[in-house]
Amino acid sequence: MKKIIVVFTLLLMISCNSQGKRPLVGVTEYQQKLNANYKDASISPLKKRDLKKFKGLDFFPVDSTFIVTAKLIRTANAPTFEMATTTDRKPLYKEFGKLNFKLKGKDIQLTIYQSQDDLRDEKYKDYLFLPFTDNTSADQSYGGGRYMDVMLTDIKKDDTIELNFNNTYNPYCAYNDKYSCPLTPRKNHIDLEVTAGIKDFKK
Known part of the structure; x- marks a missing residue:
């Protein structure tokens, strides 16, 4: 009987803990x-x-129409350049290539970059950086644009890659002005409303 009581008590404790965990x-x-x-x-x-x-965080509703397949045109012999940021910091980047795809019936081209600083970091050396603005910027989404991480390992043999705009994030500057964030180049503006992914942060 005592064993039954002990087992019941343990089960009750586990149940309470799991219910209390948000x-x-x-x-x-x-x-x-x-x-x-x-x-x-x-x-x-x-x-x-x-x-x-x-x-x-606030997100737009998940929308599968904002998951697209892009064709990558790699940039040969791209020079290293200093990318402008929200501060005086000038991180080093190279243009990795151009991504061409259709979104909502429109032909879109975005430039994707590779951080030269991240190449020295084992954790981030396979990351590519895709910043963009769109017609929700400074309204429903952050004015400085949104970011998407793309992995080198995600690029297929035919140089196509899936872009999921539902999986975007804001620069840290959207939350705290103590950070230094890369500015989205003007050429990476999408002339339509990308109503997928992260929204602006309401402080």
Whole structure:
């Protein structure tokens, strides 16, 4: 009888703990992971006052029409250049190539970049950087544009790559002006409303 009581008590404790643990906020795994990172005080870009009341980032509804296949045209012998940022910092980048795709019936071309600083970091050496603005910028989304990470390993043998605009994020400057963030080049403007991915942060 005592064994039964002990087992029942343990099960009750486990049940209470699992019920008390709040689930991660977000519709997709990407959103949940991003929210978890922003909730973690040790790595979050949020200011202390914003972190205290943080419940989750705002996203547009997930929309499969904003998942496209792009053709990559690699840029040969691209020079290293200093990318403009929100501060005096000038990180080194190279143009990796041009991405050509159709979005909502429009022909779009975006330039994708490779950070030369990240090449020295084992964790980020396979990352490519895709910043863009669109017709929601400075309205529903952050005025400085949004970012998308693309992995070298995601590029297929025929130089095509899937771009998922649902999986975008804001520069840290959208949350805290102490950060230095690359400015989106003007040529990377999409002349339509990209109503997918991260929205502007309401402080």
